[in-house]
Amino acid sequence: MEDLILELKEGIIDVLNLEGMTPADIDENAPLFGEGLGLDSIDALELIVLMDKNYGIKLANAEQGKEIFKSVRVMAEYIQANRTK
Amino acid sequence: MIYSIGDSIISPLAMTSHGNFEAVLRGESRLQYYEHAFGLPEPSFLSLFEEERLDQAFSALWDCGTAGYTRMEKAAIVAASQAIGEANIAADRDNVVFILSTTKGNVDLLEDNPYEPERVYLWRSAQLIAEFFDNPNTPVVVSNACISGCAAQITAANLLRHGGYKYAVVVGAETLSKFIVSGFQSFKALSKERCQPFDTNRCGLNLGEAAAAIVYTIDDDDIALPDNTLILRAGAINNDANHISGPSRTGEGLLRSIRKVTDGHDLSRLAFINAHGTATLYNDDMESVAVNRAGLQDTPVNSLKGYFGHTLGAAGVLETILSHQALKHHTILRTLGTEQPGTVQSLNVSLQNQPTDGNTFLKLISGFGGSNAALLMENHTHTNEPSSVVETRLIASESKTNEPSTVETRLIASLQEHHIASTCQITDNAVILNGETFITRGVQCENWLADIYHASGMQYPKFFKMDNLCKAGILAAEILLRDVDFDREQVKEDWGILLMNQASSLDDDRHYQTTIRDAGNYYPSPAIFVYTLANIVTGEIAIRHKIGGETSFLIFPDFAPERLERIAVQTLAANPELKHLICGWVDYDEGRCDVRMFLYQLVES
Numbered sequence: 270m271e272d273l274i275l276e277l278k279e280g281i282i283d284v285l286n287l288e289g290m291t292p293a294d295i296d297e298n299a300p301l302f303g304e305g306l307g308l309d310s311i312d313a314l315e316l317i318v319l320m321d322k323n324y325g326i327k328l329a330n331a332e333q334g335k336e337i338f339k340s341v342r343v344m345a346e347y348i349q350a351n352r353t354k
Numbered sequence: 355m356i357y358s359i360g361d362s363i364i365s366p367l368a369m370t371s372h373g374n375f376e377a378v379l380r381g382e383s384r385l386q387y388y389e390h391a392f393g394l395p396e397p398s399f400l401s402l403f404e405e406e407r408l409d410q411a412f413s414a415l416w417d418c419g420t421a422g423y424t425r426m427e428k429a430a431i432v433a434a435s436q437a438i439g440e441a442n443i444a445a446d447r448d449n450v451v452f453i454l455s456t457t458k459g460n461v462d463l464l465e466d467n468p469y470e471p472e473r474v475y476l477w478r479s480a481q482l483i484a485e486f487f488d489n490p491n492t493p494v495v496v497s498n499a500c501i502s503g504c505a506a507q508i509t510a511a512n513l514l515r516h517g518g519y520k521y522a523v524v525v526g527a528e529t530l531s532k533f534i535v536s537g538f539q540s541f542k543a544l545s546k547e548r549c550q551p552f553d554t555n556r557c558g559l560n561l562g563e564a565a566a567a568i569v570y571t572i573d574d575d576d577i578a579l580p581d582n583t584l585i586l587r588a589g590a591i592n593n594d595a596n597h598i599s600g601p602s603r604t605g606e607g608l609l610r611s612i613r614k615v616t617d618g619h620d621l622s623r624l625a626f627i628n629a630h631g632t633a634t635l636y637n638d639d640m641e642s643v644a645v646n647r648a649g650l651q652d653t654p655v656n657s658l659k660g661y662f663g664h665t666l667g668a669a670g671v672l673e674t675i676l677s678h679q680a681l682k683h684h685t686i687l688r689t690l691g692t693e694q695p696g697t698v699q700s701l702n703v704s705l706q707n708q709p710t711d712g713n714t715f716l717k718l719i720s721g722f723g724g725s726n727a728a729l730l731m732e733n734h735t736h737t738n739e740p741s742s743v744v745e746t747r748l749i750a751s752e753s754k755t756n757e758p759s760t761v762e763t764r765l766i767a768s769l770q771e772h773h774i775a776s777t778c779q780i781t782d783n784a785v786i787l788n789g790e791t792f793i794t795r796g797v798q799c800e801n802w803l804a805d806i807y808h809a810s811g812m813q814y815p816k817f818f819k820m821d822n823l824c825k826a827g828i829l830a831a832e833i834l835l836r837d838v839d840f841d842r843e844q845v846k847e848d849w850g851i852l853l854m855n856q857a858s859s860l861d862d863d864r865h866y867q868t869t870i871r872d873a874g875n876y877y878p879s880p881a882i883f884v885y886t887l888a889n890i891v892t893g894e895i896a897i898r899h900k901i902g903g904e905t906s907f908l909i910f911p912d913f914a915p916e917r918l919e920r921i922a923v924q925t926l927a928a929n930p931e932l933k934h935l936i937c938g939w940v941d942y943d944e945g946r947c948d949v950r951m952f953l954y955q956l957v958e959s
Binding site for chain 1: 540541542597598599600815816817818819877878879880881884
């Protein structure tokens with residue numbers, strides 16, 4: 270799980286262009302949206318692409334993403350349970 | 355007074371304005387389900403031209419075959435030809451200007467281009483359309499995302515009032531492609547069923563193809579017009595300064611545009627509001643808030659998206675013409691697809707075709723880049739009351755004649771009222787602020803725009819999410835305004851942004867294309883797609899500096915200083931409320947950066 274969390278943090282920094290951030294700067298238990306990383310609705314859509322591209326998980330809409338993108342840890346748990354690649 | 359003397363709609367429904375109106379009156383639509391349109395893996399619900407029908411209409415105008423023009427160009431030419439024919443004007447005269455409204459033009463050529471390489475540029479399409487009619491003037495491309503069609507009509511009014519032209523041919527045209535549909539799918543914005551504008555169960559928009567054209571002209575206010583002439587009473591554009599893709603929850607920008615076009619006007623015969631009504635959750639809620647805040651919640655509201663889908667750059671032109679057709683026939687059209695209205699604030703949604711004795715309608719439209727526009731349109735008849743309408747926005751610069759000398763005098767006067775307070779130029783090697791070198795490119799530089807960012811002292815993490823065009827534009831604005839004293843906290847209605855370039859968003863278009871090119875690696879990126887609209891750079895600057903006035907983006911074949919200055923002055927003359935205008939050329943193409951940005955400010959007397 271810890272390896273997946275690290276991989277996920279690196280992926281998020283890469284696809285969301287979080288310039289100057291390192292995995293250590295992201296608290297895996299903190300909310301991804303609303304505060305902290307300053308992510309917005311377009312970032313949420315890009316995370317849906319990340320889930321599909323890297324883990325073979327297709328999310329139907331952004332609403333579904335809201336639950337899964339609560340924190341990096343919640344994302345990692347969902348990926349571990351549902352990944353197809 | 356600006357009024358229409360000819361129009362045309364060609365759509366999958368019908369090939370004339372009246373034909374489309376009759377089809378709409380019958381409740382027809384060509385929106386349908388496609389399992390794999392354009393080879394896409396996901397299904398979609400679209401309204402597409404029948405190739406044969408389009409080619410037949412084009413062949414009737416041009417006997418040299420249909421291979422020399424793209425689908426978008428053919429549609430635009432057919433629509434323009436019909437409108438010009440009805441207007442009975444000589445389009446080859448130099449008092450006629452062509453204005454093309456489109457968001458993506460021939461972007462499908464990025465995948466397979468049998469034409470010359472320039473054909474993917476919007477200016478080239480506009481040039482070919484104008485050349486088809488032997489028009490000698492440089493055409494204007496208005497590429498303001500979804501509000502383009504209304505913005506183009508406002509541009510037409512400006513050019514007729516302040517540009518010395520007698521006729522403006524406004525053509526809105528959009529054809530669909532894998533590029534466009536995949537992008538909207540990546541945004542999760544498309545419904546897989548017929549769209550339901552303003553409905554409680556709405557779940558996204560449908561896309562459609564269309565072309566529509568209006569020929570506007572200008573005359574004295576007291577000229578006798580034929581019955582059923584469409585008069586463009588007022589138009590306004592405002593930016594939300596909120597988000598590049600999400601509408602303002604408070605409807606701020608749209609409300610400002612509504613107020614600008616209605617203030618001082620008698621609305622007692624306002625028949626209906628033709629809203630944008632895309633059937634996305636947030637757009638329709640935003641419109642409901644803006645309409646309620648404007649006190650117009652009891653006025654019937656309709657959306658035409660259930661008939662045509664969202665026709666993007668054609669929408670503002672098509673929906674203006676069709677609404678006029680409805681008004682001519684004393685009808686408020688039904689919002690096809692809607693059963694149970696349900697927006698965050700209540701609207702009087704037109705659910706059936708119904709009679710009206712009104713003579714005026716409001717056209718509303720909003721789009722990416724935080725842009726919003728409103729038009730106040732009147733159907734002239736002899737039974738109309740003597741007009742108590744006052745063109746408040748333009749009264750300061752209205753004239754009784756359109757003689758070039760008068761136009762020149764007016765423009766010089768406007769220029770004298772404004773001065774250039776600051777300039778910023780970004781080339782591939784240097785940034786020049788007010789004539790002095792701000793930073794030069796280092797020998798070891800690998801990322802020139804990032805170097806400029808750090809040198810500017812800008813602290814804006816969002817910069818790194820932007821495409822190169824937006825990076826270049828927002829950096830120039832940051833440096834341009836660094837020594838300017840202004841309120842950086844409040845949204846400012848007296849500030850506007852007018853940018854132009856040659857390449858539109860082509861640099862980012864090519865980037866997005868790489869995400870959809872290979873079937874085995876097909877992951878369309880919403881974060882890249884959102885920047886495939888040239889006007890997003892105006893939105894990013896508006897958000898950064900809280901600019902809530904008019905924002906617009908135009909495209910031309912080249913940079914011409916005198917043209918830029920003329921357009922800046924025309925914009926200021928047409929918008930007396932603007933005291934500050936960021937105007938400039940912002941281009942990024944094939945790794946080359948070319949930015950020349952100017953801050954025009956009103957001289958305080």
